[in-house]
Amino acid sequence: MASDSSAAAFGGLWRPLGSPQQLKKSQLKSSRWFKPANGVFSSTSTSVSSRFIFVLNANPPPLKFCTGASSSSSSSSLSAQAGVCDGSSSSAYDAACLCVSLALQGQTQELRYREIHVRPPAVGKEDSKRNAPFVIECETPEHSKRLMEVLDGRIVHALGDKPLAAWAALEPTTAAKDERPKLPTSTDVRDLGVPGIALVENFVTAAEERELLAFLGEDGTWESLAKRCVRHYGYAFRYATSDVAESPDRSWPDAIAHLAHRVGAMCKSGVAKACSYGDEDFDVSTSFDQVTVNDYPAGVGIAPHVDTPRAFGPTLASVSLGSSCVFEMIYDTNAPGYESRTRRRSAGDARNDDDGEPAFTRRRLLVPRRSLLVLSGSARNEWSHSVPSHKSDDVNGVPMPRSRRVSLTLRDVAGAPERRL
Numbered sequence: 001m002a003s004d005s006s007a008a009a010f011g012g013l014w015r016p017l018g019s020p021q022q023l024k025k026s027q028l029k030s031s032r033w034f035k036p037a038n039g040v041f042s043s044t045s046t047s048v049s050s051r052f053i054f055v056l057n058a059n060p061p062p063l064k065f066c067t068g069a070s071s072s073s074s075s076s077s078l079s080a081q082a083g084v085c086d087g088s089s090s091s092a093y094d095a096a097c098l099c100v101s102l103a104l105q106g107q108t109q110e111l112r113y114r115e116i117h118v119r120p121p122a123v124g125k126e127d128s129k130r131n132a133p134f135v136i137e138c139e140t141p142e143h144s145k146r147l148m149e150v151l152d153g154r155i156v157h158a159l160g161d162k163p164l165a166a167w168a169a170l171e172p173t174t175a176a177k178d179e180r181p182k183l184p185t186s187t188d189v190r191d192l193g194v195p196g197i198a199l200v201e202n203f204v205t206a207a208e209e210r211e212l213l214a215f216l217g218e219d220g221t222w223e224s225l226a227k228r229c230v231r232h233y234g235y236a237f238r239y240a241t242s243d244v245a246e247s248p249d250r251s252w253p254d255a256i257a258h259l260a261h262r263v264g265a266m267c268k269s270g271v272a273k274a275c276s277y278g279d280e281d282f283d284v285s286t287s288f289d290q291v292t293v294n295d296y297p298a299g300v301g302i303a304p305h306v307d308t309p310r311a312f313g314p315t316l317a318s319v320s321l322g323s324s325c326v327f328e329m330i331y332d333t334n335a336p337g338y339e340s341r342t343r344r345r346s347a348g349d350a351r352n353d354d355d356g357e358p359a360f361t362r363r364r365l366l367v368p369r370r371s372l373l374v375l376s377g378s379a380r381n382e383w384s385h386s387v388p389s390h391k392s393d394d395v396n397g398v399p400m401p402r403s404r405r406v407s408l409t410l411r412d413v414a415g416a417p418e419r420r421l
């Protein structure tokens, strides 16, 4: 954190926001970025790369600020970035540049603008102007540390009616990432501590697995995504808008109908409930009318996400074929109601906070080949799920090589007028 004198150095433009806790951003869904304990680097601090991430947490107002207001000796070298912005689509980017420029002028004279690079968020994201994470690349880790200290937990006042809050975190070096203690992997959902999750092992036999894979190999065409192929039954899923087609527009072959019926019956029978953690969160009323098949090459996974509740009903089910894998469930503890929903904490909680409270809780579950995984309640709506991309999963110290994995995700299209089952 910068000292009080920095506020004067910034001509009153900045003030500390109090606890950086207020500025934690939910989109930082992994513990990749971190802050040193209490904002202080100790000899045991993780070593950092030259990059840090920087988030502006409000819609940037049209910037009225102009170069004339910054009359420090270094302003001439910075003025190109601190110019007037008309509030158009690039305003978040300009605001980030401006924040960094001010930080450089007021605090770290020896840093020059040419030594950093602000990367705007990926183009085309609808909300890129709000909560936009910027990656700042400095020349050295020392520079990134100093800039983070200056920017983190600050609010910019002179940019218009709406203040912009800044939240920053550092990137650990690759070596430091490898040094982190490995999270334990649960082999039983009841040890996982994620309410509303069930795992039914050996849900399909080896013969059924062969038949399903043979059927999928012959049936229709695959759609290629960046690293995996997908196919949909019942309703198409549109990745660009995270939505499904309005009415069923895909075939519903017998093999798929049979599987959907079996999964639905398993959920209703109470067997899935018996294999679950957190019964009261477990909704078993679903009939499945949409199936997405994911075909993952060896080592490929899927990024953390919550299946959009707008499109899909309260229960998700996934049947794993061809390979086991480790699922990672992530909960953002800054979301309201964390304590009441998560009844246990384990030594495996990932911590990237600076006051001992975990900012994100991460749990790992071994999902065996031929099993049925069911997500409902909190597990479906509040925890994001992912399959991290690894050639080999570490299961409590034992390497488990991953081969090609085909999963069938069964869902119920929210509000669909007709039910197939």
Ligand SMILES: O=C(O)CCC(=O)C(=O)O
Residues within 6 Å of the ligand: 292, 294, 302, 307, 318, 319, 385, 387, 407, 408, 409
């Ligand atoms: O591969 C899996 O089991 C999960 C797939 C998934 O999360 C999805 O399709 O939304």
Ligand SMILES: [Fe+2]
Residues within 6 Å of the ligand: 305, 306, 307, 385
């Ligand atoms: Fe999913």
